[in-house]
Amino acid sequence: MYSTPLSLLQLPPTALPEITQKLTQPGNTTARFSQDGKTLEDLKGVVSANDYQQAAEAEVDVGYVCKKCQLVHPAEVLCLNHQRSSCFANNKTSGEIAKAILRLVQVQLECRACRERFPTLLDFKFHCNAERHVKRVHKLQRSEQITPPTSNSMVPPKMPPCSTSSHFAATPVAPSMTPPRMAPPPLLLPQTGNDVTTRNGPDVTAQHLMFSSDFRNDLDSALRLGLEASSLDLPASTKASLCFTGEATLSPEAKRL
Numbered sequence: 001m002y003s004t005p006l007s008l009l010q011l012p013p014t015a016l017p018e019i020t021q022k023l024t025q026p027g028n029t030t031a032r033f034s035q036d037g038k039t040l041e042d043l044k045g046v047v048s049a050n051d052y053q054q055a056a057e058a059e060v061d062v063g064y065v066c067k068k069c070q071l072v073h074p075a076e077v078l079c080l081n082h083q084r085s086s087c088f089a090n091n092k093t094s095g096e097i098a099k100a101i102l103r104l105v106q107v108q109l110e111c112r113a114c115r116e117r118f119p120t121l122l123d124f125k126f127h128c129n130a131e132r133h134v135k136r137v138h139k140l141q142r143s144e145q146i147t148p149p150t151s152n153s154m155v156p157p158k159m160p161p162c163s164t165s166s167h168f169a170a171t172p173v174a175p176s177m178t179p180p181r182m183a184p185p186p187l188l189l190p191q192t193g194n195d196v197t198t199r200n201g202p203d204v205t206a207q208h209l210m211f212s213s214d215f216r217n218d219l220d221s222a223l224r225l226g227l228e229a230s231s232l233d234l235p236a237s238t239k240a241s242l243c244f245t246g247e248a249t250l251s252p253e254a255k256r257l
Helices: 013-024 049-053 076-087 121-128 131-146 164-170 204-209 213-224 236-241 252-256
Strands: 029-033 055-066 071-073 101-111 116-118
Touching: 013 029, 013 101, 049 055, 049 131, 055 076, 071 076, 076 101, 101 121, 116 121, 121 131
Parallel strands: 029 101
Antiparallel strands: 055 071, 055 101, 101 116
């Protein structure tokens, strides 16, 4: 079941001598062949250089041959089961069974641009003349030209190592260039009459100007009405220095004081 006699396979005549030789050899062997007997080197003079760059060899398993009965099975497991049940049924170990299998491998030509495989060189040549293959090859060539350089050329150069402690120890600290903060100048308030007032209070050099002009006018009016100067409760030194009219000479009322 699931087996074919080796003689019924459509094998190329060039592959028959190698297959016959491998059948007589002991142990597991492998026979590789192509359908037309051509290799990848024979493709150079048939297609263009661009098409040849896209060509590669690919292996396809044809079958596994039992060397005793020469039946070909599609899988190695099926061939082993056949040998255990019929050809090598009397053997107690499976190691002896595994030494009598011939693996048939067909070498095909693969187009890496289109990801297709072809059994003969002529089939590959016809594929290279197809319009879809030509477009894909041109597209790959354009992408290779636009591809940026590799990452090795983009690596930045390494900086020389330096010690952090020695760097800061050798670097002097520059003095601060911030100018010192100066105390603001005294704020002069608006003068009223002969009063001079600063932020810190009245000026000590102008104590004789402590009274306002309104006070002097009131005092003059009170003296003109005949009031007693003693009722004002002023010290004698202040009475002697007051100038009620703002003139350089004393008024008659001030003289009577």
